Amino acid sequence: MDAPVTRARTDEQLFVSTLPGLEPALEAEASALGWKPRRVDGGVELEGPAGLHQDANLRLRCASRVLLRLGHFRAGDSDTLSDRLAELDLSHVWDGRSPPKLSVSLNRSPVPGPDVVFSAAAYAWNVPSVERAGPLDEEGGGPGLTLLVRVDGDAFTVSADTSGDALHRRGYRQEVSRAPLRETLAAGILRLAGYDGTQPLVDPMCGSGTFLVEAAWMAMRRAPGLLRAFAFESFPSFDAQAWAGRKARAEADALPAPGAAIHGYDINAGSLGTARRNARRAGVTLALERQDARTLKAPVKGPGLVVVNPPYGKRVGEAEDLPALYRALGNTLRQGFAGWRAAVILPDEAALVKALGLTGARSLPVKNGGLKCRLLLSGLDVT
Structure with a gap:
């Protein structure tokens, strides 16, 4: 006989997802907030x-999505599956009127396909049908409640999406320049690079200013979710007054400005305009200047951090021009920023890594917009 639904032993059990390669950054960030995360593949619990x-x-910068666990159970057939789904307490996340959407993930399961789960859910919850939400890796499920059913063999885990739009959508970056970098990836790179806001930061190819804004918010201790809405605000259990109190406490924790200089440069005047407007929406003032990264020198005394997302060829410019650009960028980092640390995200191509010439740099695999990349960390005392 299949066991009944098992619910979390504590008030809430969460799975917080992140981009590939950023699990250590998310774990460190959650720990710094006083929580006790357990790192797992794809995120933390x-x-x-x-x-x-x-x-x-509200507060996690490296997170992509926050899932609230609703229950775990085993089911070996569709009748048992319907029974177990009916036993779930959804009252705190679903009003029982508009049918929820489902995202189903099957892994080594005897379930012949997701249609079985959709049919069982519709029967269990007494609704005509259940809408398919599709994978939530990149975007949200749209308006209304989205539930996720993960199936491993005959083990089922049901969760509610509490985020809605993916968490990289902070609300300030309404314009992008060429080769945009996701906000959550930028924040994760800054954390992996050891940035804490106490030393100057320079982005010599700042584009739309994502690294700069994320660095400013980190230095100001400003919560990344203050400008946006979340799916949990439509839950029946949502307490607007308590949520307002949480946001007010987060606002009170923020400093009025970064404590150390943050400088951005780009050779493209249009990109600088985009960065300036994005920064204005984020409530920060940036030092921005049009200058070629190939001839750039440190604007202030170090030590500090140089962080850069150079062109990839697949996104901007011609691939055959990249090795020369990367060699010049490497020279800038070694000569113009001697004594500074560096964090560079670049395509996972040996020729470009070699051209950059950051000897002894730590290399970590990451993805940027689906592209396999390397994060090179130079001059860092990291393990």
Whole structure:
């Protein structure tokens, strides 16, 4: 006989996802907030009191999405599956009116396909049908409640999406320049590079200013979710007054300005205009200047951090021009920023890594917009 539904032992059990390669950054960030994360493939697991999902959405910079676990069970056939789904307590996330959307993930399961899960859910919840949400790796499920059913063999885990739009959508970057960098990736790179806001930061190819804004917010201790809405705000259990209190506490924690200089440069005047407007929407003032990264020198005394997302060829410019550009960028880092640390995200191509010439740099695999990349960390005392 299949076991009944098992619910979390604490008030809330969460799975917080992140981009590939950023799990250590997310774990460190959650730990710094006083939580006790458990690193797993694709993110971290958290347990804590009611409302933890709200704080996680509000405060975690490297997170892509926050899922609230609703229950775990085993089911060997469709009848048992319907019974177990019917036993789930959805009252705190679903009003019982508009049917929820489902995203189904099957892994080594005897379930012949997702249609079985959709049919069982519709029967269990007494609705005509259940809409397919599709994978939530990149975007949200749209308006209304989205539930995720993960199936491993005969083990089922049901979760509610509390985020809505993916968490890289902070609300300030309404314009992008060439080769945009996702906000969550920028924040993760800064954390992996050891940035804490106490030393100057320079981005010599700043584009739309994502590294700069994320660095400014980190230095100011400003919560990344203050400018946006979340899916949990439509839950029946949502307490608007308590949420307003959480946001007010986050606002009170923020400093008025970064404590150290943050400088951005780009050879493209249009990109600098985009960065300036994005920064204005984020509530920060940046030092921006049009200058060629190939001839750039440190604008202030170090030590500090240089962080850069150079062109990839697949996105900007011609691939045959990249080795020369990377060699010049490497010279800038070694000569114009001697004594500074460096964090460079670049395509996972041996020729470009060699051209950059950051001897002894730590190399980590990451992805940027689906492209396999390397994050090179130079001059860092990291393990």
